[in-house]
Amino acid sequence: MTIREKIQQITDAQAMEMTEKYCTHNYHPLPVNLVRGEGIYVYDGAGKQYIDCIGSYSAVANGHLSKFIIDALKEQLDVVTLTSRAVYTSELALFLKTLCEFTDMDMICPMNTGAEAVETALKLARKWAYTVKGVPEDQAEILVGEENFHGRTITIVGFSTEAQYKKNFGPFTPGFKAIPFGDIEAIKNAITPNTAAILLEPIQAEGGILFPPDGYMAELRKLCTENKVLLIWDEIQTGFCRTGKRFAWQHEDAKPDMICLGKALGGGVFPVSAVAGVKEVMEVFVPGDHGSTFGGNPLGCVVALAAMQEMIDKDLEGNSHRLGRKLKEGLQALNHFAVEEVRGRGLLVGLEVREGIDTHKLSEEFLKLGVLTKETRSRTFRFAPPLVIDEAMIDEIIARVTTALNAVAPVLA
Numbered sequence: 284m285t286i287r288e289k290i291q292q293i294t295d296a297q298a299m300e301m302t303e304k305y306c307t308h309n310y311h312p313l314p315v316n317l318v319r320g321e322g323i324y325v326y327d328g329a330g331k332q333y334i335d336c337i338g339s340y341s342a343v344a345n346g347h348l349s350k351f352i353i354d355a356l357k358e359q360l361d362v363v364t365l366t367s368r369a370v371y372t373s374e375l376a377l378f379l380k381t382l383c384e385f386t387d388m389d390m391i392c393p394m395n396t397g398a399e400a401v402e403t404a405l406k407l408a409r410k411w412a413y414t415v416k417g418v419p420e421d422q423a424e425i426l427v428g429e430e431n432f433h434g435r436t437i438t439i440v441g442f443s444t445e446a447q448y449k450k451n452f453g454p455f456t457p458g459f460k461a462i463p464f465g466d467i468e469a470i471k472n473a474i475t476p477n478t479a480a481i482l483l484e485p486i487q488a489e490g491g492i493l494f495p496p497d498g499y500m501a502e503l504r505k506l507c508t509e510n511k512v513l514l515i516w517d518e519i520q521t522g523f524c525r526t527g528k529r530f531a532w533q534h535e536d537a538k539p540d541m542i543c544l545g546k547a548l549g550g551g552v553f554p555v556s557a558v559a560g561v562k563e564v565m566e567v568f569v570p571g572d573h574g575s576t577f578g579g580n581p582l583g584c585v586v587a588l589a590a591m592q593e594m595i596d597k598d599l600e601g602n603s604h605r606l607g608r609k610l611k612e613g614l615q616a617l618n619h620f621a622v623e624e625v626r627g628r629g630l631l632v633g634l635e636v637r638e639g640i641d642t643h644k645l646s647e648e649f650l651k652l653g654v655l656t657k658e659t660r661s662r663t664f665r666f667a668p669p670l671v672i673d674e675a676m677i678d679e680i681i682a683r684v685t686t687a688l689n690a691v692a693p694v695l696a
């Protein structure tokens with residue numbers, strides 16, 4: 284029997300049971316077993332279709348099984364997949380040049396997962412602080428935002444302000460300070476001569492799709508330049524057209540010194556991440572400073588190249604801008620009394636329900652109606668469908684959300 288045949292024999296119920304038995308319980312999945320994906324849709328074993336509004340946490344921007352990406356991947360599978368960085372490859376060369384052009388940055392450090400990209404940026408910032416800025420050894424400080432989400436390594440959860448992310452995982456890496464997100468005065472007060480960098484998400488997606496005030500990003504850029512502090516945007520979730528621009532910092536004049544990239548860079552196929560940055564910072568790494576066995580592997584490079592190419596060819600940036608606005612305004616126009624607020628930029632939209640609304644029941648209603656969405660923190664349901672979505676499907680999402688909200692609203696009465 285082939286592997287595929289073995290997988291096809293597993294029922295939805297068996298898949299859930301086996302996963303709960305053999306997997307650590309570090310997630311609480313929706314009670315859905317997906318067996319197939321195509322475009323903006325995913326399907327369970329019974330053949331039920333769902334509109335994928337989770338979009339693998341924004342990692343599936345090009346849609347499930349984008350033909351362009353899968354064709355590129357299949358072609359590469361007959362050539363070479365993994366070499367390590369002990370050698371050069373033409374795939375990596377083209378990936379580096381293309382990603383520099385796509386991000387308008389000078390150099391790249393290729394990694395695999397988002398957390399690794401963040402760790403890489405932190406190492407670069409520290410080494411830059413000691414070797415270029417002149418911060419005394421082991422004194423470098425990095426500022427982060429309260430309610431941040433940057434991944435799950437010990438260093439990263441160490442500067443999280445979410446109690447559960449840290450509880451029982453200490454001791455943590457020193458040298459980080461969390462300041463209120465969106466408060467420029469707080470940053471001014473926190474900067475010292477030893478501040479190496481400020482690491483922030485342009486929009487706090489996991490935190491509940493939270494926006495800083497208008498003008499904040501641009502002011503931050505100015506402040507960083509004036510104080511010789513590096514500005515690092517974590518665009519792992521907001522990047523690659525998700526917010527209606529290639530990168531969320533482009534909504535203001537806020538070009539960073541480094542950008543952390545991941546998720547959608549992998550084309551919805553597998554993990555590809557990177558730090559893109561300016562030469563002055565990126566060139567502090569010398570051989571032996573940092574590395575990754577799979578980072579920059581030829582297969583990942585090809586997948587990322589195809590993902591970026593398709594984003595440009597299909598104008599996913601324009602699509603995200605236009606249809607994101609339609610989705611946000613459509614949900615706002617419901618004026619539904621179960622809804623506290625609808626926030627969003629591009630196809631990253633959060634629907635916050637009022638306190639007292641049964642979010643568990645709402646979740647069930649969404650599933651029943653074939654809408655895959657999950658709560659972030661603070662009663663906010665995430666709508667981040669693949670960017671290849673069309674106008675009719677946005678209308679369909681709004682219609683189904685209306686039905687789901689109507690089903691739970693009576694609990695208020």
Ligand SMILES: *Cc1c(COP(=O)(O)O)cnc(C)c1O
Nearest residue numbers: 396397398432433434517519520
């Ligand atoms: C998902 C995410 C990460 C972590 O990426 P992983 O690939 O899960 O390690 C980091 N930062 C942000 C903003 C994210 O959304």
